[in-house]
Amino acid sequence: MSTLPADRKKVTTTTFLQKKKKGQPISMLTAYDYPSALAADAARFDSILVGDSLGMVVLGYENTLPVTMQDMLHHCKAVARGASKALLIGDMPFMSYQASIDEAVRNAGRFLQEASMDAVKLEGGQERAEAIRRIVQAGIPVCGHIGLTPQSVQVFGGFKMQGKTALTAQKLLQDALALQEAGCFTLVLESIPEQLAAAITQRLEIPTIGIGAGANCDGQVLVYHDVLGLFDRFVPRFARQYANLNQQIHTALTQFREEIDSRAFPTPENSTAMQPEEWQAFSEWLTNARLD
Numbered sequence: 001m002s003t004l005p006a007d008r009k010k011v012t013t014t015t016f017l018q019k020k021k022k023g024q025p026i027s028m029l030t031a032y033d034y035p036s037a038l039a040a041d042a043a044r045f046d047s048i049l050v051g052d053s054l055g056m057v058v059l060g061y062e063n064t065l066p067v068t069m070q071d072m073l074h075h076c077k078a079v080a081r082g083a084s085k086a087l088l089i090g091d092m093p094f095m096s097y098q099a100s101i102d103e104a105v106r107n108a109g110r111f112l113q114e115a116s117m118d119a120v121k122l123e124g125g126q127e128r129a130e131a132i133r134r135i136v137q138a139g140i141p142v143c144g145h146i147g148l149t150p151q152s153v154q155v156f157g158g159f160k161m162q163g164k165t166a167l168t169a170q171k172l173l174q175d176a177l178a179l180q181e182a183g184c185f186t187l188v189l190e191s192i193p194e195q196l197a198a199a200i201t202q203r204l205e206i207p208t209i210g211i212g213a214g215a216n217c218d219g220q221v222l223v224y225h226d227v228l229g230l231f232d233r234f235v236p237r238f239a240r241q242y243a244n245l246n247q248q249i250h251t252a253l254t255q256f257r258e259e260i261d262s263r264a265f266p267t268p269e270n271s272t273a274m275q276p277e278e279w280q281a282f283s284e285w286l287t288n289a290r291l292d
């Protein structure tokens with residue numbers, strides 16, 4: 001296992017399109033800070049998404065709605081310091097692109113200009129196509145996101161799978177085509193039936209990245225904390241845990257706390273003694289000194 005910087009070329013939006021043409025899977029992972037970005041880049045993920053899911057897995061909110069531009073830029077900057085090869089995508093937070101197209105373009109620009117992102121992601125279908133067209137015209141690559149779009153949790157009435165009926169599936173396929181036409185370089189498909197994801201993937205020239213959308217997408221993405229078992233308030237059924245770090249953290253921290261309580265920590269190895277002559281001089285001064 002190597003922790004040296006990965007010896008590979010910087011991934012670009014063109015790499016995404018080439019991978020789809022060659023039938024090679026696109027790997028994406030979320031990351032929210034410097035160490036998680038270092039880890040994702042060292043593991044050679046094609047892309048890192050600084051997801052607004054950070055509101056839930058890092059900041060402790062119930063959903064992603066409270067996340068602000070300030071929050072996103074702060075975390076994106078930390079991620080950019082840790083990753084040099086993965087394509088970096090900044091997730092536009094709730095109300096940073098919905099109120100007006102001008103605001104959408106300006107906020108998208110901040111991710112590239114202030115936070116070193118390579119692209120932005122925003123949620124929505126046909127209703128978002130015009131804003132996306134204008135952001136792309138400004139020179140900013142856009143990743144679309146349809147299906148279970150968590151910023152619409154209050155409209156959906158919970159984090160519920162989308163596109164389960166023939167009618168809603170039709171709507172999602174039309175959304176996907178509209179987003180491609182608007183200039184998206186890739187599209188996240190979240191929590192939709194696998195056959196619908198396959199049908200969309202087959203009809204699009206741009207790659208699809210699935211999360212809870214089955215095996216027939218052009219790529220896959222999961223949340224960092226779900227992959228590592230770092231978040232246990234809930235784990236979506238579509239996630240797979242490759243480690244249970246929370247349990248290891250609990251064991252390690254409990255042991256540390258117990259060793260503080262029992263005075264087993266620290267030992268001389270964790271401490272520094274003065275040189276004998278310095279200690280002697282200090283002791284003599286201490287004996288004679290009047291400390292008040």
Ligand SMILES: Nc1nc(=O)c2c([nH]1)NC[C@@H]1CN(c3ccc(C(=O)N[C@@H](CCC(=O)O)C(=O)O)cc3)CN21
Pocket residue numbers: 052053056057064148150159160161191222223225226231234235236237238
């Ligand atoms: N830790 C985490 N992982 C995620 O994948 C994730 C987040 N947080 N926060 C932002 C969004 C919200 N997401 C979620 C949240 C909950 C479910 C969930 O509870 N799904 C149910 C099925 C619900 C239904 O279709 O009726 C499940 O059993 O997986 C799914 C996606 C995906 N994103």
Ligand SMILES: CC(C)C(=O)C(=O)O
Pocket residue numbers: 030049050051052053054091188190211221222223
């Ligand atoms: C789950 C992914 C696609 C996302 O939008 C996020 O992490 O915020």
Ligand SMILES: [Mg+2]
Pocket residue numbers: 051052053064091150
């Ligand atoms: Mg998101």
